[in-house]
Amino acid sequence: MKNIPTELLRTFVTIKDLGGFTSAGILLGRSQPAISLQIKKLEDILDTKLLLRGPQLTLTADGENVYQSAKKILELNDSLITKLTGENITGKVRLGIPSDLELAFLPRALKSFATIYPNISVEVDCEISKVIRQRYQQHFYDIILIMEPVDQEDTRDRRDYRIEQLEWVMAPDYLPSEKENISLIAYPQGCVYRSITENLLVTHKIPYKTAYTSTSLLGLLSAVEAGLGITVMARSMVPSRVRSSSRTSILPQLGTVCIGLYYKQLEISTAAQRVVDFLRSGIANLEKIES
Numbered sequence: 001m002k003n004i005p006t007e008l009l010r011t012f013v014t015i016k017d018l019g020g021f022t023s024a025g026i027l028l029g030r031s032q033p034a035i036s037l038q039i040k041k042l043e044d045i046l047d048t049k050l051l052l053r054g055p056q057l058t059l060t061a062d063g064e065n066v067y068q069s070a071k072k073i074l075e076l077n078d079s080l081i082t083k084l085t086g087e088n089i090t091g092k093v094r095l096g097i098p099s100d101l102e103l104a105f106l107p108r109a110l111k112s113f114a115t116i117y118p119n120i121s122v123e124v125d126c127e128i129s130k131v132i133r134q135r136y137q138q139h140f141y142d143i144i145l146i147m148e149p150v151d152q153e154d155t156r157d158r159r160d161y162r163i164e165q166l167e168w169v170m171a172p173d174y175l176p177s178e179k180e181n182i183s184l185i186a187y188p189q190g191c192v193y194r195s196i197t198e199n200l201l202v203t204h205k206i207p208y209k210t211a212y213t214s215t216s217l218l219g220l221l222s223a224v225e226a227g228l229g230i231t232v233m234a235r236s237m238v239p240s241r242v243r244s245s246s247r248t249s250i251l252p253q254l255g256t257v258c259i260g261l262y263y264k265q266l267e268i269s270t271a272a273q274r275v276v277d278f279l280r281s282g283i284a285n286l287e288k289i290e291s
Contacts, residue, residue, distance in 0.1 A: 006077050008042040009070040011035060012050065016067050017112035019057055023285035026159065027277055042066075071115075090119040091271030096132040096141040097124060099187075099217035100237040109282045113275070120271045128215060130190035136262060142272045143263045145279060147192045147234065150258045159280040160261040164234035166196065166254035167244040171227045174243070176250050183211035183229025185220050192257060197232045204252045234259065236286035259283055 014024040015035070025035045043050050050063035059067060097106065110122060127135075129146035136144045150163055176182055182201065186194040201208045212223040220231050224242055234257055238244045247253040261283065263276055 002045055004042070004045055004073075006074065008038050008045070009066075010074055011038045012042055013067060013070050013074060015039070015051075015057070016059065017108075017115070018281055018285065019108065020285045023281035026284050027281045089117055089270055089274060091269055092121045092123065093143065093269070093272045093275045094141045095122055095124050095275065096135060096144040096146075097126055098129050098132065098145070098147050099126045099215070100147070100233060101145060102126055102217060103237065103239065106282065109278050113278050117271070117274055120274060122275060128187050128191045130192075133262075142268070143261070143275055143279065145283070146260050146262070148258050148260050149192060149196070150256050154258070156260075159284065162259045162283045162286065163256050164236060164259060164286075165246055166193070166232055166257055167235050167238060167246050168230050168248060168251050168254065169224055169233050169238055169242055169244045170230040171225050172241075172243045174224075174227050174230065176230060176248065178250055182206060182208035182251070184208050185212040185223045185229045185231040186210060187220070188213055188215060193232045196255065196257065200252055200254065206250075206252070259286075 011024065011028060011030075014027060015021055018024050018027065021032050021035045025032050028035070030038075039051060046062070046066065048062040049060050050066055052058040052060060106124070110124070113120070113122065125132075125135075125141070129148060132141070132144050132146050133148075135141060154161060170176070184197065184201075186197065188194075198208075211229040212220070214220050214223070221239065221242065223229065224231055230251075232254065233244070235244070235246075261276070261279055263272065268276070
């Protein structure tokens, strides 16, 4: 009779839940080669293929069956450990994020997080990054993710930030004209996207007007899709239903922005540290949104 090590099942389930080997490795504290080796070992034990490698992670039919069974096995394992050792993390974590991340990895990550840590409550608040940072300084949040200018001398843990290319975002059939002012769709003043965009247009002496302002990402995207103008977003935040480019024949090359994770290392609770681990996985594995 064969036995399946639970660590192999946990690795497999984590890869599926987080959507990739890289993010699973960050969460589990293992290198990508080590994660790949564990999956190979699991496939050898079961004598079947579980994953199809490609642009997107896909499970085989056997992989789907193993995934469902593995979740039940791990649930029983973790339940028993909790009862015998009293190891049960609880707590409330206050998280502030910019609206862009509402459509990125966060919903999927929180769903996976709730499955693993059902007794940790994560309260999410969305605003523009300037407001989030101010509230964090007033101790309103335990953890924040914000969009900020790139600091070339950033000394933080490399897992706590990600540099993203900015892109012009417009409706598929929208064509900016040299004969008219650029119609800009933007968050309110204080948004790093808006600041970078306006400074760039002024530097290149490109006339523009603010056609639409909203604190809601869905509001901005609705205006873009309606053809009211163009906006600027980090590349991995751009939904696939709109068109984007870092430059056009009329619009200059955009720079980069930093997605930064902040928390007080010396004061962080065990529950908040678990959330930080998930967020690190999420920003490491960001991909363009399919929507």
